[in-house]
Amino acid sequence: MLNLQLPVRLTRDEVVGWVRDIEPLLKQAKASGETVAVDASALKQFDSSALAALLAVHRETQSLGVTFAGVQGMSVTLQSLAQVYGIDELLQQQPER
DSSP states (O other), X not given: OEEEEOXXXXXXXXXXXXXXXXXXXXXXXXXXXXOEXXXXXXXXXXXXXXXXXXXXXXXXXXXXXXXXXXXXXXXXXXHHHHHHTTOHHHHOOOOOO
């Protein structure tokens, strides 16, 4: 499984760079048949752009045909923000198969 680590800070200033940096990793996951998960446990400073980044991962894994295992380690604040935007179910951690 490929675990993508969110940085400590992910705001509109950092999100484009982070998404660009993980694109090759997602392609490698496709080539090796790996499942992709995101670890948000380090994320401390963020705005709604962090949700956009997580949705970008979800969307890109779907387009590549890679299984997205969800986001683990989400803070209560990030979970609440995802609920407000109605995307919490898309980001839920999936049970291992």
